[in-house]
Amino acid sequence: MHLPENKQQLLTQIANDLQKVEGVAAIVLGGSYAAGMASDQSDLDIGIYYHADKPYSIEDIRSTVARYAVSPATVTGFYEWGPWVNGGAWTMTTAGKVDFLYRNIQQVQETIDKALRGVWENHFEQQPPYGFSSVIYLAEVNICRPLYDPAGVLAAWKEMVSVYPPALKETIIRESLWSADFTLWQTAGFAEKQDVYNTVGCLARAMKNIMAALFAINERYPLGDKRVMAQLQGAGKLPVDLQEKVEAALCVSRATITANVERLKALHQEVVQLSDGLYKPLYQL
Known part of the structure; x- marks a missing residue:
């Protein structure tokens, strides 16, 4: 993975700010940079994990995003995008576009557990063109670069998905x-x-x-x-x-x-x- 210096600095600053938000359980870099497929036009994709019984405040996320936005940002509530892409934000910054993706730890854990048993699904209405496959959660875990994982949640998941079930x-x-x-x-x-x-x-x-x-x-x-x-x-x-x-x-x-x-x-x-x-x-x- 190679991040341009301005994007690396921005990523570090955002991760440091998100760590201070109550309810943020883990933070990762995902998307094309984590997968090693980024171009000069690629967005920064930041995953923000939370526990379903004690999620972070959307207003806290909105405040964090606003610190870096150079134009009006879009910030959603939980599950406004649908049952799999369960919310987030997107904004333009001085270093380019940044996407924030919410991820429910319990939902990801259940999806991994089901996948190990051979259970998967594809939600066609979730997003174009072909929907959202539950296997994408395993892909995200597999390629993501943890930035903050105090409880070792991502480390444990990475071990679970390291071998294709x-x-x-x-x-x-x-x-x-x-x-x-x-x-x-x-x-x-x-x-x-x-x-x-x-x-x-x-x-x-x-x-x-x-x-x-x-x-x-x-x-x-x-x-x-x-x-x-x-x-x-x-x-x-x-x-x-x-x-x-x-x-x-x-x-x-x-x-x-x-x-x-x-x-x-x-x-x-x-x-x-x-x-x-x-x-x-x-x-x-």
Whole structure:
């Protein structure tokens, strides 16, 4: 990780201020800087963890954010963004944009515990384009750089997620590839009728499922849908020319709509072959 000096100074100052806020249990640097994928335009992403039974005051967070804002900042209450991206703030500072993300320690712990048992979920309405996967919590823990963790919460979590849970891998591969299989089965009928609305929706849905399976096959936690190809870079089990195949399947016109479905079916079969037998369709379609 390399932070420009002005951003490092800002991060240190903000972390020091947040430590003084009652109810702040841990602070981390997350996002592209923690993941090693930052560019000159990348935001600083700061995670602020709290215990559900004794959360910090939103007004205290608002006051902290205001110290660094050079234009009006947006600060939300808890869970105003939805059940997974459960609140935060964003503001412009002298060193660039900074995002603050609230994280409920109990919710993250429960999500990790479920993942170890092979339980996960994707909340489609949470955010565009494909929703929020519960596995993102594990990704955040895995890549984050703790700035303040007096109780060792993040240290313990990092140990828990350091090895990709075998049960989670099996579940995601099985469920995601079946969902893509079933979706593509229906997509062919929509394409034959030149039903663009439903065909394109199915193509995007099935592609999301295929990508989720690829992350699990390679035992990588997705950080979200941004820069998925960069997140998968260097993975050992990928279809040849993956990005080209993804783009070819999703670049749709009325003239190509049937061919798009066939391209995605072929990509699905490639990923099935990469699953080492972990995928078996639920039914014969």
